[in-house]
Amino acid sequence: xxxxxxxxxxxxCDGRDTVEVLCQAAWEQGLSILGFSAHAxxxxxxxxxxQWHLPMDKxxxxxxxxxxxxxxxxGKLAIYLGLEIDYIPxxxxxxxxxxxxxxxxxxxxxxxxxxxxxxxxxxxxxxxAAEWEAGVQELFAGDYEAAAHAYWMNMEDMIKAGGLDILGxxxxxxxxxxxxxxxQFPESYRQDVRRVLMALQRKSIVVEVNTGxxxxxxxxxxxxxxxxxxxxxxxxxxxxxxxxxxxxxxxKGNYDKAIEALKQSGYEEIVNFYKNRxxxxxxxxxxxxxxxERLPLE
Numbered sequence: 639x640x641x642x643x644x645x646x647x648x649x650x651c652d653g654r655d656t657v658e659v660l661c662q663a664a665w666e667q668g669l670s671i672l673g674f675s676a677h678a679x680x681x682x683x684x685x686x687x688x689q690w691h692l693p694m695d696k697x698x699x700x701x702x703x704x705x706x707x708x709x710x711x712x713g714k715l716a717i718y719l720g721l722e723i724d725y726i727p728x729x730x731x732x733x734x735x736x737x738x739x740x741x742x743x744x745x746x747x748x749x750x751x752x753x754x755x756x757x758x759x760x761x762x763x764x765x766x767a768a769e770w771e772a773g774v775q776e777l778f779a780g781d782y783e784a785a786a787h788a789y790w791m792n793m794e795d796m797i798k799a800g801g802l803d804i805l806g807x808x809x810x811x812x813x814x815x816x817x818x819x820x821x822q823f824p825e826s827y828r829q830d831v832r833r834v835l836m837a838l839q840r841k842s843i844v845v846e847v848n849t850g851x852x853x854x855x856x857x858x859x860x861x862x863x864x865x866x867x868x869x870x871x872x873x874x875x876x877x878x879x880x881x882x883x884x885x886x887x888x889x890k891g892n893y894d895k896a897i898e899a900l901k902q903s904g905y906e907e908i909v910n911f912y913k914n915r916x917x918x919x920x921x922x923x924x925x926x927x928x929x930x931e932r933l934p935l936e
Contacts, residue, residue, distance in 0.1 A: 850882025
């Protein structure tokens, strides 16, 4: 199996290492594919100011750096250009045309924010526990089920709108939900998950098995959880493995645990992304393709 990471952040957003440093580390650690996925700039009209999104005035420099790395590492490491694009209802999402001119190789669609319709108040579902608690109190009168439902509704709407190639950390909301529910999610949560998976089954979207929380020591399992993985396998939803890397130390981090979770869920293969890959007789496979790869036996 070829090892890949298509969910990688650099110093252009909230990562700790540069494009070139990450390329060198990926090569040394035995990865075959490295894709960069800066947190896409948010529309100015959103009024959201953060330290972790790529500023719009740095977008061109980011693209130039990744495109330069493609040339430097050609023949040794497949480098791809992507963005992780937030879905905020009525504001932005992967289906936006804002980034069409930049010839992205792929787009990761993610839900981080819950907000009022006019964005007069918003919070991130994976932020510090205090931010989560304040947000649930402010927007949902302390109703954790209602907050989770809003998250999954945004996820479903993003999937239906399309524009994404990879679905990012599908159950991100569990990071701050778990302390209150003791790992026993209510039936409403399970129903929301089922509805989202049914929407996914009708789309050509790959779901990442994301080891980011394990790499950062905030959780001891992947996104998605084992139960969701099993449900996805029953629906034949394709998966890839990503580290959600914010430093060189995260690359390939906890992939062994991700592979074990996949096997426990009944998966026997993942898919890896290749663009303009040539077939056995030299003919191109098309502008982009997801290639199936068997999980290692041990």
